[in-house]
Amino acid sequence: MDLFFFVLFATVAVLSAISVVVQRHPIASALSLVGVMASLAVLYLALGAEFVAMVQIIVYAGAVMVLFVFVIMLLNAGAEERRGRSLTAHLLGVPVLIAFLGLICYFVQREFANAGFMKFGNFTGGSAQSIGLALFTDYLLPFEITSVLILIAILGAIVLARKEMD
Amino acid sequence: MPINFSPSPDDLLRFSPEIILTVAGTLLMVLDPLFAKRFPKLFGHLAILALALATWGAVAANAVPGASFSDLLVVDGFATFFRVLVLAIGILSVLASYRYLGREEAETGEYHALLLFSVVGQCFMVAANDLIMIFIGLEISSIASYILAGYLRDDKRNNEAALKYFLLGSFATAFFLYGVALLYGVTATTKLDEIRTALNSPAAVSSFAMVAVAAALIFVGLGFKVSGAPFQVWAPDVYQGAPAPVSAFLATAPKAAAFAIFFRIFLTAFQQIAGGWEPLVWISALLSMTIGNFAALTQTNVKRLLAYSSVAHAGYILVALAAHSEIGTAAAMFYLAAYALMNIGAFAVVIHIAGKGERYLKIDDLAGLGKRQPGTAAMLTVFLLSLIGIPLTGGFFGKYYIFQAALQSNLVWLAVLGLLNSAVAAYYYLRLLVVMYFNEPGEGAETLEPLTPGLRAALILPAIGTFFLGVVPGFVLGFAQRSAALIR
Amino acid sequence: MAFYIISLIKIALVAFILLTVLAYLQWVERKVIAHVQVRMGPSRVGPHGLLQPLADVIKLITKEGVMPPQVNVFFYLLAPFLAVFMALISISVIPFGTQVTIGPWTTQLQLTDVNVGILFLLAVSSMGVYGVALAGWASNNKYALLGGLRSSAQMISYELPMSFSIASPLLIAGTLSLRDIVNAQAGYNFGFLPKWLIFAGPFPQVISFFVFMIAAFAETNRIPFDLPEAENELVAGFHVEYSSMTFASFFMAEYANMVTVCSIATLLFLGGWHPLWPAAYGSNFVAPAILFIAGALCIYHGINPARPFDRYTLPVFGLVFFGLTALMLFPPVIPVLMPLFWFLAKCGFLLFVFIWIRATLPRFRYDQLMGFAWKFLFPVALLNLLVTGLAVALGH
């Protein structure tokens, strides 16, 4: 069952991610990204991170990506004409990326092949309670300081996007 | 299950600079709609006050060094040094901003609030002992900087600067984060000292390859932030496009903080695999110096020139990192202080000559400054000489210490190439001097306005600082060395 | 294996009942509004128009779907699907009652019990925006786009006070599982005052409840927040280009959302399936009594028919009601049916409120709507959360 879910949603995630990258229309990319996020949320659930999975959907898919879609619509961004970056970028970039990917995969496989197995329910530390406890004890400081981050984001949006008053 | 977690007074004191700045930033935001029209300068004054208070807090916190908030925050000499440095940069940036904001008729309240928040992030970064904390601090600093870079939103250059800074900054962040994730996977912790302990254990040797990958990713992320080559592509565009006082700030404070964590992470967490990352830093340092200096040779825009020069200076500091020794760390700290002073000073002159809408940014617009305003010209001369590395200026001792560290770590060729680079650099700095003193005044100089008090202070204070570092470097260096001993 | 079979049966049952309810909700709405406005409402198709929903469904299915030439086909078709999917999936975590034991099998009256159920609901509802926004955009029509943009902005804005208002009862209940939240509301103060969160706890959640309801109206795009489909400004908003089944999908989604939010309100604030007063005081007899009265009324009107047809239909209904009354009085099923009844009753009442308000209030102006969300609702919800938090903290 675990394997089935993993394969299913990993496939969905990868296909959606490819779709994000190759779709010409930003809206299509955005929705594909939502697809990635949703399938990742399911994988999070499987890994015992139910709270984070839900937050992933609420914050990422439900708020951040909506914002993206919103902006795309607002700007009425059209499809990209298919004239990619320079050839050299492709010639250089693709092999480097594949090498990068291969390297990471190789090391990950070497290092973590026997690190553990995911079985649904083998880790139940991801409840809202345990997250909350961690957030308000060990991670109180970063938790508080993220409020500054939010404040900056609000301020930034005001500074950059407000209408002229006069 | 009531949770009782209340910080002790010591904890709060160690955290006081951030608290003060956050409160002040919020206050500025609140006061903005009330006073923005009537007292546009009020916000600058308040910001300086807050920064000064925070500096005091940072110094006071140094009296009770130690870890707080479940070891996430560590106040040590290193942290204090960089805190004071970024706070001082903040003060100087505010001083340099008065005239600019007035000239461009920009909103002052939000500007200063963002500046304060950015400094909060940097203070937070440099005192962090945890990769996640560093990440959050980095982002606070960066996000505020993105906005500042595009602060004059009707200016196309500002837009472009903000966009590029934002895109590449976020890109870098993702790399940094991936590195953190992998590191977390190997060591099951993100606290720097625990990572070090974990990697020190004999069992960890088998994971070194993985750690090296993580280190490389973190290196990429931080390389972007410090604008070290080959990740420097954004720097020229951003520094050129952003409002001049913001460029001054961006070229110094975030860079100083990013270098602080660079050193902290690489010397604390990755000390074990130093042999692995040293060549990486070596190459990056050399590339930064070379690319920065040679690209700067052909620039005609002063801001862009300073941008490339800042890339080159990042290269010098990376040399100190490549040395990965106590003395190297101390040298980098000293250099960053000197660099911040001279760079802000140089940018202050740019702010002064740029004129409304930053029209006069060509090197030729400096022409005749030596005749029109000998005082300003003399200040710029001091900064440029310091950037070149002429003795009796901070820049000289900075370079000296760095290359001493490099030689001590047997990086002879890096030192030689670095110093030759600094000779190349002399050329383009001298070009500014040439134009300023030897050429006849142009259009920019005709319309030049007298120095305002804010700018005057933003010139004189760094100049004094530059000389101070150049004549009695022992004071700062001594502190740096004592602090550097702590992060190893 | 049994688990899967039971689950499948439950899913089929819930889907069937829900879809029927949704169809009839439309009928109820038309009837109620008609009566508010002193009209008859649908009455041609079937007795009292009871077959109207069926006719509507047949009509919508058989109508020719018009595919406007300018639309972006894929997203145009995806949008209604998304809307319905998101609306229906949220039902899966809503508990309707306590557990049922039939022979060796025991199951909850709930499709699945997730321990972060309420978050799941929030998540799904936040995804609901996509349907509307996409529909507006894919139609390639300026009215539709405006409607889509408006509604996404509106839904995002109101999601915030909604979340805050949900957080307060969660704080008191101390859990995210919907079932546990309802269980936390069991019992009575002084023996008769229900411990529903709207009444009781360290801090009664009245404000929270109202904020939630207001936000719920906005989230479901109902009057007075139905700006996305404001007929007089935007023709019909985001679904102006939709017809036949695709149009029906949006319609269905809207009603399904209504059901969902009413269920949530019931679960969070109104004690879920807990009766209004203790069984000791006879709460178990409310349902039979109502059914009995309904049956009696049917028989009465069947005997004195207003229309010729009523002579046959109403007695049949009357008999059905009597049968239900008898069922409700049958002791073995009481523990199962009573909670279900109370839950449906509260939910139905809230649905009625929805319709009632639609019949009563005019529409907001757009800036008023946003201003209301950010300047009034949000601070109120925040304040309420703070006070609740304080109360909970002091209560410990």
Add this chain to the structure above:
Amino acid sequence: MPDALAVLHNGVPISWYLMLSAVLFALGVAGFLFRRNIITVFMCIELMLNAVNLSFIAFANVHKQVSGQIFVFFVMVVAAAEAAVGLAIILTVFKNRSTLNIDEISTLKN
């Protein structure tokens, strides 16, 4: 490579999750490098962050620690803030230049 039986018996190896994460990350990087619409480029950054999050969660499962999930939480907050600011920046850019093509937004230089 654990054989299929082991997978059925033990569950999915964590390294598979990590490789999935690496693949997603690389796809994000590819998008960042090859796409030209600013918004898409930005979305690719989000994809990279998501990939990192998956790693964190997987490691949290390995180490049986909640802290990995906390990090994801913070990353999300950061991503949200970044999105707000980033989109605002994109809006200003679009307002002044009426284009979202990253190649056309390169007027600085001398």
Add this chain to the structure above:
Amino acid sequence: MNLLDLVIAIPGVGFLIALLIPRKQEQAIRIFTLAVSLVTFVASLGLATGYKFGQAGQQFVTNVVWISNPEIHWHVGIDGLSLWLFILSTLLTPISILISWRFVRNQPKEFYAFLVLLEFGLVGVFAAWDLFLFYVFWEIVLVPMYFLIGIWGHDRRIYAALKFFLYTFAGSVLMLVAIIFLYNRAGTFDYAAILSGLQSGKVTLTHGEETFLFLAFFIAFAIKVPIFPLHTWLPDAHVEAPSAGSLMLASVMLKMGTYGLLRFCVPMFPTASHENAPWIVILAIIGIVYGALVAMVQPNMKKLVAYSSVSHLGFVVLGIFSFTQMGFDGAVYQMLNHGISTGALFVLVGFMYERRHSLAIADYGGVATVAPWLSAVFLITTLASIGLPMLNNFVGEFLVLQGTAQANFEWTIFAALGVIFSACYMLWLYQRVFFGQTSDEVKHHMPDFNAREWACVIPLVLMMVWMGIYSQTFLPAVSETNAKILEQSKANTALQVSLPRREPNAGLTLAAGGHIHAH
């Protein structure tokens, strides 16, 4: 705080005070800076009188910690090598101020202030006994000279100034590498400590390291001297600089290079300097001949003098790399001579430029008839410059040639060619400028010396004669010190050299070396 500190401090403080004088008070600035430089000069004479002859080591030592980490000392002192160079700097500064008295109209405040700053740097260079301090002064010299050329120079001043700065700076950063390297090895910047460490073997360098360090120092000094292929900045800088700049540049700043060679390169890295001597000597000879030949064809007086400097400095380098007592003595003496006589030439050319506003030889002719005193002084200077007996250069050139002959006679032949050539171009210059038809422009614009100008040239002429007639005033101190340096360079060679190599100077060095080997 002894007299030496005071002498160094006066111009430094004077510079700061000069900056404070209001821009409008031009005369006040002139007088003040002149006063400062005169006081410095007088005080520096005190050094000469107080100098204890017969002691080769440094005197007037002050050694206090300036920067504690890394330990950098304010360690200054004077020995026979630096004493006269030191006084030369203090002597020439007032003269340079005087000759600019009327000439500089543009931003005079900065001009005079920079001259004083230049003096500060120069005296510091000659007095510094701490490598780091030396480097600091070395770089300080660069800045005022850069501005002097760049602001008050002639038409191509910007190009010249940049070229000057970049050449010198590039060299000096190499020196910095070497200094840091030495510090890392020896743990001190103190020259004496490093030297004794190297000699006693406490500080060991591999052969490659020593070569590297030697080359790093050598290139820095060679650029400054300048030695043949690195000399191209010099004609540009000299021609474009104002008279005062040319004067200081030729008379004192070039000596910084040769001083450095003798002070640092030779004693600290004896093996490397011996090994590299052959090609350095060849370069020096090329410089001598090449400089002279190029000077011969110059149409521009200043350029001619500038190339003659290349030639003369070639002698100095030759003398140094002959590794003989006489060669050393001659080199040092030649440094002083060159400072006086070439300085005087620049002064005089400057005077003529002030009058005629031209440096082209073709624009002159028959000056002798209108300005006899000027011609007379010029003649004396010319003769001194070509090494006429009884005048100063003769002594130096003789010593150098003799020292070279001791080492390798073939070199002497080439070097002597330089002497002959110098006679050619100088006399030819004199003939073209002072004799022949007097043109109208010359006639009307060539008044003779005034009092200020006399004040400038008299000390120089006196010195030429004094140094030519009674070299014993100066040579003993020089010789003592040189003997010590020679000793150091040999002793060290003996200790370290293990590679067999061809010894160019068969006599002295081999004998001494062999002797110590025998132990």
